[in-house]
Amino acid sequence: MSRRASGNGRVRTRTAPARERRKVLVTGAGGALGRRVIERLKECYDVVGVDFRWRKHVDPDVVHYEVDFEKRKFQDVFREHRFAGVIHLGRIGSTQLNRARRYNSNVIGTERLLQYSQQYGVRKVVILSSHYVYGADANNPALLDESTPMKAANLTNELVDSVELENLCNIYLYKHPELNITILRPCNIVGPGVQNNLSKILASRVAPCLIGFSPMMQFIHVDDLAEAVVLAYEKDQRGVYNVAPDDWIAYQDALELAGCHRLFLPSLPPALPRVLASLVNGVAGLPFPSYLVNYFKYPVIIDGRLFAERFGFRPRRTLQEIFDYYRGEKSRQAA
Amino acid sequence: MKFRHYLKQRFVPSDIAEAFDRMPVNVGELGYDPWGFNPDSAKLALTAIRFLYEKYFRVQAHGLEHIPQQGRLLVIANHSGQLPMDGVLIGYALATNPYGPRMARAMIERFFPTVPWIGNVLNQIGGIVGDPLNCVNLLKREEAVIVFPEGVRGSGKPYRLRYQLQRFGAGFMHLAMEQDTPIVPVGVVGCEETMPSLGSIDPLAKLLGIPYVPIAPLVPLPARVILNFGEPMRFAGPVESEEQVVENVEQVKDEIRRLIDKGLAERKGVFR
Numbered sequence: 001m002s003r004r005a006s007g008n009g010r011v012r013t014r015t016a017p018a019r020e021r022r023k024v025l026v027t028g029a030g031g032a033l034g035r036r037v038i039e040r041l042k043e044c045y046d047v048v049g050v051d052f053r054w055r056k057h058v059d060p061d062v063v064h065y066e067v068d069f070e071k072r073k074f075q076d077v078f079r080e081h082r083f084a085g086v087i088h089l090g091r092i093g094s095t096q097l098n099r100a101r102r103y104n105s106n107v108i109g110t111e112r113l114l115q116y117s118q119q120y121g122v123r124k125v126v127i128l129s130s131h132y133v134y135g136a137d138a139n140n141p142a143l144l145d146e147s148t149p150m151k152a153a154n155l156t157n158e159l160v161d162s163v164e165l166e167n168l169c170n171i172y173l174y175k176h177p178e179l180n181i182t183i184l185r186p187c188n189i190v191g192p193g194v195q196n197n198l199s200k201i202l203a204s205r206v207a208p209c210l211i212g213f214s215p216m217m218q219f220i221h222v223d224d225l226a227e228a229v230v231l232a233y234e235k236d237q238r239g240v241y242n243v244a245p246d247d248w249i250a251y252q253d254a255l256e257l258a259g260c261h262r263l264f265l266p267s268l269p270p271a272l273p274r275v276l277a278s279l280v281n282g283v284a285g286l287p288f289p290s291y292l293v294n295y296f297k298y299p300v301i302i303d304g305r306l307f308a309e310r311f312g313f314r315p316r317r318t319l320q321e322i323f324d325y326y327r328g329e330k331s332r333q334a335a
Numbered sequence: 336m337k338f339r340h341y342l343k344q345r346f347v348p349s350d351i352a353e354a355f356d357r358m359p360v361n362v363g364e365l366g367y368d369p370w371g372f373n374p375d376s377a378k379l380a381l382t383a384i385r386f387l388y389e390k391y392f393r394v395q396a397h398g399l400e401h402i403p404q405q406g407r408l409l410v411i412a413n414h415s416g417q418l419p420m421d422g423v424l425i426g427y428a429l430a431t432n433p434y435g436p437r438m439a440r441a442m443i444e445r446f447f448p449t450v451p452w453i454g455n456v457l458n459q460i461g462g463i464v465g466d467p468l469n470c471v472n473l474l475k476r477e478e479a480v481i482v483f484p485e486g487v488r489g490s491g492k493p494y495r496l497r498y499q500l501q502r503f504g505a506g507f508m509h510l511a512m513e514q515d516t517p518i519v520p521v522g523v524v525g526c527e528e529t530m531p532s533l534g535s536i537d538p539l540a541k542l543l544g545i546p547y548v549p550i551a552p553l554v555p556l557p558a559r560v561i562l563n564f565g566e567p568m569r570f571a572g573p574v575e576s577e578e579q580v581v582e583n584v585e586q587v588k589d590e591i592r593r594l595i596d597k598g599l600a601e602r603k604g605v606f607r
Contacts (some may be wrong), residue, residue: 035602141468141472212451212453231443246363248363248365250371267451320364
């Protein structure tokens with residue numbers, strides 16, 4: 001564990017006098033979402049950021065640790081600071097490490113985080129999950145609500161850790177109501193700095209898609225999701241919530257609007273796309289992992305109304321603005 | 336997207352485009368709803384269906400004034416003719432209704448989403464996977480939904496059983512009562528004669544993973560189709576007992592039977 005920055009020079013505001021400032025732990029602090037969440041929180045809270053990896057973009061106003069959640073030293077962070085709340089955004093991505101190590105990091109690591117939160121008197125926990133947990137199934141109805149079974153683990157082994165992580169958080173949600181856990185399941189997160197598969201696809205000049213399949217998709221701008229995370233932290237409404245805007249687009253139309261050239265891959269027989277995705281991913285370096293192929297065939301459209309109503313959330317960036325950003329980036333690079 | 340736009344500009348007649356301007360359409364900023372419905376694709380589909388509706392099947396639609404111009408609605412009809420031609424023709428009648436056009440949504444079989452192009456195209460023109468959650472959400476969004484409660488029992492039945500209503504599923508009545516939705520019954524006459532079937536080749540159907548393979552003409556015959564829309568029926572909820580649901584289903588079935596008899600009486604001949 002290493003400490004990267006001191007907490008000197010923190011911003012203080014009129015609305016939150018120094019003695020009332022409470023400490024918040026943010027995991028995944030160096031990521032695109034983490035940085036935006038911290039930016040919004042540091043006005044009113046003392047923020048401690050942790051991340052698995054060393055990140056270039058570390059806020060000088062924030063105490064920052066580089067630590068593995070599954071290591072015992074992680075507990076020292078809780079010992080050193082008396083956290084009022086925890087925002088858990090950090091996760092080893094499904095393309096990083098092997099499945100077993102990812103499981104340890106994401107599931108066992110989160111278990112530690114929840115254990116320490118309980119042990120050290122944390123009163124609010126926000127967990128970032130994903131709409132991937134519902135699984136891409138041909139017969140998915142649209143507007144899946146939060147009580148829809150999480151089928152992802154049954155459909156692809158690579159997403160077992162995502163579903164297990166959620167199950168674990170759900171157990172804590174009901175077993176330890178004092179932690180006030182709020183689990184967020186956002187749709188595809190995109191926007192500047194986001195390094196997930198969908199964002200990389202929209203940013204690339206050539207984007208893979210399957211012939212005859214253009215599933216409906218939802219996208220949320222990373223700034224809007226950061227707002228949602230802060231709302232979830234500040235409003236005491238524990239539970240599981242989908243987070244998605246009230247707008248939808250077919251995948252291939254999204255590619256067209258983002259200025260991508262479509263690379264059509266044969267979709268039949270059903271086993272072929274997985275093999276081709278491995279080739280495209282491994283050889284051509286395009287962000288099209290084989291285990292996610294079904295998400296490019298079948299829709300996973302979630303219903304974000306519950307979160308919108310309970311938290312008064314309304315995304316500010318439209319789909320058009322999101323795609324304009326990616327198109328603009330391509331024009332700038334070309335120029 | 337660009338290609339669709341080109342086709343729309345080139346082929347969609349002005350009256351179909353105007354009908355869409357008048358009808359309630361609930362889509363997002365980029366022209367899609369959560370199920371993939373896209374008005375531009377629907378306009379193209381209706382343009383293609385126009386020939387079938389007006390020239391091939393020479394459809395006569397009566398009672399279109401009974402269809403509410405907006406708000407949630409279940410359109411319940413008898414099912415026949417091997418292919419879901421009846422759904423297509425009812426959908427066209429609703430979309431071009433002079434009393435107030437509406438885009439109706441129809442349930443599609445669960446294997447369609449796995450078929451390249453077909454699944455997406457059906458979604459774009461209003462088809463949705465037949466799932467109760469889909470139906471509830473569509474009605475909550477004040478859409479009109481076409482349901483054939485006989486399902487494949489009706490569409491796949493042999494010619495000797497023509498105009499004999501098969502068992503009605505009760506799912507639509509639960510929806511109507513729980514979602515406070517009016518039902519417009521429809522009696523379809525003529526589709527039975529478009530594809531008279533001697534029976535189904537069941538082993539082949541099993542092999543292909545589809546409900547039936549009829550022994551029937553390869554293309555639909557040009558029988559005249561008559562659609563009779565009845566007055567809206569309302570059934571108060573919530574559901575107190577299944578017995579009450581079955582009684583209500585029978586009322587709808589009786590009304591559809593009456594509308595079929597009316598259509599048969601109006602018909603001068605199968606192909607005239």
